Amino acid sequence: MALAQAFPLRPRPGSTIAENVDKLHFFLTGVTLFFTFIIFAAIFYFAIRYRRRTPNEIPPQTQTYMALELTWTLVPTCLVAFIFVWSSSLFFQNSRAPNASMEIFVVGKQWMWHLQHPEGPREINELHVPVGVPVKLTMTSEDVIHGFYIPAFRIQKDVLPGRYTTIWFQSTETGVYHLFCNQYCGAEHSGMIGWIYVMTPEDYSVWLSGGLKGESMAQAGERLFSQYGCNTCHKPDGSGKGPSLIGQFGKPQPLKDGRTLMVDESFIRQAITNPNSMPLADYAPVMPSFQGQMNEEQILQLMAYVKSLAAQERKGK
Amino acid sequence: MSTAPQAKHPLPPVNYLNVNYGIRSWLLTTDHKRIALLYLVSVSVMFLIGGVAATLMRLHLITPHGTLVQPEAYNKLFTIHGVVMTFFFMIPAIPAVLGNFLVPMMIGAKDLAFPRLNLLSWYLYLAGASLTLYAILAGGVDTGWTFYTPYSSTYSNTQVMATALGAFIAGFSSILTGLNFIVTIHKMRAPGMTWFRMPLFLWSAYATSVIQVLGTPVVAIAIILVGVERLFHAGIFDPRLGGDPLLFQHLFWFYSHPAVYIMVLPAMGVVSELIAAFARKRIFGYKFVAFSSIGIAVIGFLVWGHHMFVSGQSVYASLIFSLLSFLVAIPSAIKAFNWTATLYKGSISYQAPMLYALGFLGLFTMGGLTGLFLASLATDVHLHGTYFIVAHFHYIMVGGTVMGYMGGLHYWWPKITGRLYPDGWARFAALMIFAGFNLTFFPQFVLGYLGMPRRYAVYPAEFQVLNVMSSAGASILAVGYLIPLVYFIWSMRYGPVAGPNPWNAKGLEWQTSSPPPTENFEETPIVTEEAYAYNDPPGPEIPATGAIGGAHA
């Protein structure tokens, strides 16, 4: 309707979850309006019907009815229980990215977004994605807490320094959508905005190939791996001071203190920035920390490289 | 129909206002009523300062590329608005102004348990307020009133320490006031005043005080840790040194969520008094309303994680916090229904206090229901950090608490000053506030769902229409708040004399003169009836035991 376009009540739904979130939202709107209406209506009706007619009149006192109290306690309780179950299951569904998601890596810093595709292209404050494909964003911050918010997709997550947070979406319609920083981060917080470009798959591959002049994330990571001397200890045949990293991503790794951790993004990040806090079971704790020597994007590139080794067979010991 | 109370009695020749004169008699008073007035002046000044910040913000937001102030200055404005309004108006206003005045009177006592501690509370409030004002004048602070780390602990180079210290000191004021009320209500009730004969305002004051006493120390720790981090850079919240910024959020919200119940529970107490008085009926479901205050206080301590659903908190923790957040809505719903049912077959008059009470009922219902959107995980992921949140909490804090405060001021003004104000102007102002308020904040619900983030100094042009509506409403609201300032001051000199009970209401405070004597009552009252016993047959007299306060449970 023209009216709906002139006075929109919601952002154009752009993702697979948007319609479901909107349904819940409009149900809650209905609940709000309903109860507000009955309270206002009751107030108006009573205020007029029982208005004071003589200055000193004292009305008859009414008794409390337990049945009434129980009713208006239990009915709201059941209502909120229903809403809780509906909302939580929607939330739970939305919290885990599908396995075959396309990955994008995001680094927020005062006051811009750096986004990198694994194939290599890097974007600032913009993200190009193909429509209909699940996209998983792994995000971190260089400095303060930021928030990655795409209203049209009905998703947001805080972006924290020192760790990774993830969200995912699957867009449903090509178009251009707002990206906002949604956790106050300092002077130019309201300038830390951008655009999500959802393209047809054909347009996306054209766009992608245009940006492939540089190295992919894994290639950049491989370059950093030798630049920072990682390959002196992490030899592919495992003969160095540290373990070979081939095939390691996604496997469990025992630590000296008896715990076993999964080698995931957080593990690798902590190993690079604070290795002595997690000495490995079968190795001497001699790895230096690279905290402050490389930025978050470089860490992500190294991670992409290590992930790319996951597919390879382990050679030697 | 004229419901204007007739002034049958002259002003009492000696009352707490004129028993002695001079600045020392005010600045060194231990009379809870004078301390209440000292607070009235101070919180009003802070309200004006917070209001000026809000005015500048709304003026700035009329245009999308606002040119009124630079973004850095805008960030300081919303921070100051939040800090001043939260710590120096919303939390103290009803407890320290109306509570201080009324708690002893409503229980039939001569003063609070610790009058000198009460005065100390006020001086602590002043010290905190002065430090915060210094921070404003010395360049301002731009962290947001929530002081999230690591921005506040490592990155911001504005007056973070001064502001945080100001809030810290004000916290002590809050704790001591709460302590005073708890002890007073337990130990100093008049003979015959059992717990269930207390007016509901006292139940709310008690629940509020419990929250103040239990919650405020935790935000004190949060502030101390930020201060230590700023001074020593030892890594408490700095991930590069092993710290966790989320720890701050847990500490902060563990207090700041119950804090919103500190803000709203006293207003609910006021509303109970107003509805009972202006419908001339006992509050429907007295025990349910009383216990719901306690319920809100208890459950309110268990929901803080709903401010952190998108912070990186675990999914399982979020589920639990979501469930508890839904449950905390139930006691408030119980109150709303009981208040409405009180109107049934009542004898309702519409003087200004009642207009404020009814306004509270409608707006708090709406604001509370919009809380469901935020307790609900799937919608909160979209709404967090947007103007929907801003609208939600302003509906409760302004549409709720400030309305309750205004209603209470209007109701008890004759008792406090002995004078009446012009009710016509008061009703006009109440309606103006109601209209201005809704025009200011309703559009913000829509803005929020459309995705406009809060704390934005500039915004995309498509949001402008709603922002202009909101700013227009703010101008009406501002005028609405200034009108009572004028007639209240006018009334102190020229208002007709009120007499002891201009509203013909029940309650011990109305059984003494207006203004009351310093000792509150000529003789200690003996309570023989339930609260709001408008048409009840007199109850059995509970024999007064030898010890005062011997009627405590």
Place this chain on the structure above:
Amino acid sequence: MPEANLHEHSPQLLHHFAEAEQQREASSFGMWVFLVTEIMFFGGVFCCYAAYRLRYLPSFEAGSRLLDVRLGATNTAVLIASSLTMALAVHAAQTGKRKALIAFLLVTMVLGVTFLGIKYTEYAHKWEDFLIPGIRFAPTEALPSGVTLPNLQLFFCFYFILTGLHALHMIIGLGLLGFLVGKALRGRFSAEYFTPVEVSGLYWHFVDIVWIFLFPLLYLIGGRY
């Protein structure tokens, strides 16, 4: 009830209380409520300490081993003794023995000052050993496996915050006791009226109890036993 006949209005009965029993109960109850706020206050810091300890166990254990257990244990004994003398002071007040009251109060204060003196010595040692977080942190021993410098620094952050806040409360307590000594010297207390002594006793015992928690949680759980 003996107190009900206090119509001659003893000077200690404040005007807003109907009788002395009510005033005494109110003061005592008030102090208990205040102590609850202190529990929340220290409890908050303990929770932060627990959270970080869980995350960085090796570093926190190493930090604990760097603390001087003998000085800590001595301080624990000193404080427990001071709680005993404080209780004896309250008892003396209860039984109207003014000289004993003053003596026990003074001994308690001496023990309190001793505690602070030992604490100061510990802090001085930490300064010499370069273990002050943020401004002077460079421990000389090699760090055991699993221990990192920043995480060790975090331990010392909490060590100083916890013991520092505790020491601040001790200093306030000493001020209270000094105030009581002054009043006792002027004969303000009697068997009928000694509420400030009783209430200060509660405070003093609480500060002692906080230390009883601090000592094991900071000094003893370093895996050294």
